[in-house]
Amino acid sequence: MKIHPAISIAAIGIAAALPLLFSSTIMRDPSGKPNAKPVEIDKKISPTPATASSPQIGRLEPVAGIQIAPTPSKREQVLRLARSSSPMDKFSAYKIVADCVASKEKLIRVFAADSDGPPEQYMKAPVDNESEHCGDISPAEIVQRLQWLDEAAAHGIRGAAQQFVTIGPDGHGHGDSDARNFEWEQRALRHFEAGARHGDVYSSLTLSDRFDIGGVGESNPSFALIYYELAAEAYQREQGKPLRGAVSVTSRLQSRLTKEELARVPELKRELLERSTGS
Structure with missing residues (x-):
């Protein structure tokens, strides 16, 4: 967040004036002479430490009769959007799964050199449930994402056609047979x-x-x-x-x-x- 120069200058002025303010009031007696003794704080009015029975600031206590709904999983979010009749929702479902696919393909580029198998085998493997990008998204949703993208692009959703031509017929940016590529x-x-x-x-x-x-x-x-x-x-x-x-x-x-x-x-x-x- 940018701070306006005028606000910044005012803040510096206030900070510089605080020592002068304290030295001219708190640390002087009514006669104007500086106090020799430091100001003592009355311990009798100090705040009482919070106990187990006392309310604590920053802690939300559960309210009786009110249940907080659990946050939907990645797969639940995707399926809810995919079931919608809105082409925009289908494009949103595609983008969530596409983020998962991109993270998996990044792993392919990093680790494929250490494996004797073809890179495609990684895409067919179960998605890690602990993955930040994939959550519980399954291989079935990874395949279905192409259908959701196709529907969104056919309805002119902004950005969908660009994604469609980029991922290619195999869904990973690679070509296929001549007939499939032409189609x-x-x-x-x-x-x-x-x-x-x-x-x-x-x-x-x-x-x-x-x-x-x-x-x-x-x-x-x-x-x-x-x-x-x-x-x-x-x-x-x-x-x-x-x-x-x-x-x-x-x-x-x-x-x-x-x-x-x-x-x-x-x-x-x-x-x-x-x-x-x-x-």
Whole structure:
């Protein structure tokens, strides 16, 4: 916590004045002469030590008839969120389990060199109940986290599409078969589209870049411009200031379009925003 300079200076002044205050009042008699004898404290009015029967400051006594509910375990928190119909809750469930997985993968990187077995065997092992990050989360929740993330990303929850494309089809950031990788990439693109429609800046910028350089097949300057405009608009709403470099990037993307294509951009943008998240 930062302390305002004025408060700090005032505090120093008070501390410096305390010795002068005591020396000019307590340590002087009515005549103004300094007292030779130290001030004695009357022991009769000293506080009585707390006994077993007396109340103690800082100790909460139980109230009759009131029971304190136990704190839910990690697994109970995850399952409660996962059962919710809210995509945001499912994303929250994913993030709790993802924190557990990240801690286990860190152990893999540290200890895998000392083992002859494949690193995957660590992820299939039971999770340590004493783990700060995992608690009582089971391997079943580690597998199910991908489903919760998929549902959240399909509904455009901010940040979900980015997580989806990062963890990959195996759930640990690694590729799979060509067919599985292609399916995952196509699904990730749909999630980015949902995120862009719901104001996710990262999703919009990702799609703008891919349509600009042709990362999703042939390049499409019109869609590159539309998604960049969506990113700039969302950033302005969130941060209250323009996206850095927005003017130059917009100008460059517009220069790639003919007058006819540029005139159709508002209509294409409106159609894109009207699509349902399930498309």
